[in-house]
Amino acid sequence: MASTDEELVARSRTGDLDSFNQLVVRWERPIYALAYRTIGREEDARDVCQETFLRAFRALGGFKGEAKFSSWLYRITLNLCRDWIRRERRQPIAQAPEGVDLVELAGESTPSESIEDLVARKEISAAVARVMADLPQEQRTAIILKEYHGLTFQEIADMQDCPLSTVKTRLYQGLSVLRRQLERSGVNRSGLSGPTPRNHHV
Amino acid sequence: MCEKELLVAYLYDDLGDADRARFEAHLRGCADCRDELKALRGVRADLVTWAPFQPDFAFRMVREPLPAEGGKVVAFEKPAARSRRGWWTPAAGLAAAAVLVLAAAASLAHVEVHRGADGITVRTGWSASAPVSARSFGETSSASAPAAGRSKGETSSASATTQSARGYGETSRDIRLASTSDANVLAEIERRLNALEASSRDSGLRNASTLSARASDAEIIRRVRELLAKSENKQQGELALRISQVIHDVDAQRVADLNRIQQGMGRIDASVNAEAAAHRDLTNYILTSAKQR
Secondary structure, eight states: OOHHHHHHHHHHHHHHHHHHHHHHHHHHHHHHHHHHHHHHHHHHHHHHHHHHHHHHHHTTTGOSSSSHHHHHHHHHHHHHHHHHHHTTTTOOOOOOOOOOOOHHHHHHOTTTTOOHHHHHHHHHHHHHHHHHHEEEHHHHHHHHHHTTOOOOHHHHHHHHSSOHHHHHHOOOOOOOHHHHHHHHHHHOOTOOOOOOOOTTTT | OOOOHHHHHTTTOOOOOOHHHHHHHHHHHHHHHHHHHHHHHHHHHHTTTOOOOOOOOOOOEEOOOGGGGGEEEEHHHHHHHGGGGGGTTTTTHHHHHHHHHHHHHHHHHOOEEOOOOOOOOEEEEEOOTTTGGGOOOHHHHTTTHHHHHHHHHHHTTTTTTHHHHHGGGGEEEEEEEEOHHHHHHHHHHHHHHHHHHHHHHHHHHHHHHHHHHHHHHHHHHHHHHHHHHHHHHHHHHHHHHHHHHHHHHHHHHHHHHHHHHHHHHHHHHHHHHHHHHHHHHHHHHHHHHHHHH
């Protein structure tokens, strides 16, 4: 029987590193994905991810359990990303490859997907990364938390310290910009047999 | 709630029954909202395609064994983790073991040479601040940090005989020498070292504290063995990870090759067809011109 986050946190607080490392294993992928989509650089996202857990471990005493452990981690990650963006004084980078690496693509492909679909998917993905990088930070963060981490509007509002309606407005504005920019960039979505949106896609 | 907020909530399926019914009624009469909803659903489908490359996560929290840190908790990244960037150091486990051995050696010998503005300082012997047997390895070693034992060492350098009677625990001393005469310095160092060694031996024979020293030696050896075994396990884990990576890479390469072959075959097919068509045209042309003649 796997322990809950809360049980692992309680054990970690007594200095039990194994328990904390279980939390690391459980959350490193979502945390890395959040950092990557927020700042757009693999190497820096990895550093942010590592730093998040280091800070979380040191600050465990201050975690009172009012929020979910994951929300608390997300908040640390977003703070670190904000520091990174401020430090680097630049917008996040859309790390979109110019050419399409077939080998890498093939590794990601599912047997049912044709190479054309795969290339189309990669093009859309690159366009999404580019447009997302240009969004205002609050809108981008709201979209990332909603689309890829499945947070509720209320959880996002708590994390962004803003009213519920502001979260919805940010989502609406961000998605509308994405829509216009993606249409303008003319990525070919029609040929794509197409994944359907899912809420908990990380 | 304004219309756009309703639209977003509906898009993410986050409306109560009443609001949902109300908005669906609105949708039936409003083509603009229907179009917008459809377009935003398309955007959401596009968003799904943006998946980051997932690296091999391999950092874990460890209690750092380095003596100077006093065993604080740090994040430790397994060397294989950044392999995508093109470097991989299988020797990291060995390096860790080497650090351990060095640390063990340092804590056994406890000889410290420090060159500062005011000359050379040599400190030897077990530090008085470290009752060896009772403490863990990391803490014992940390006691050898220059700052920790410096003043104590200076004050306890007065008399070798009285200290030796009290055993290892308090034979720590500093020898501070002016840097004017190196030969003198070296001679002095050697003399003091010899004296110290002799006193340690004497006190060791006479004094019960050797038992605790031996116990601490055994403890250190046990710890080093333990850590070496851990390092070995870790290396085995890395090997397994590496093998699974290779398998994955080979698989990916195979699929890519198959795709390339398929594409190539497609191209060949097309050109063969084109050529056949050209031949057919030519034959037709020859036949018609032959008939005309």
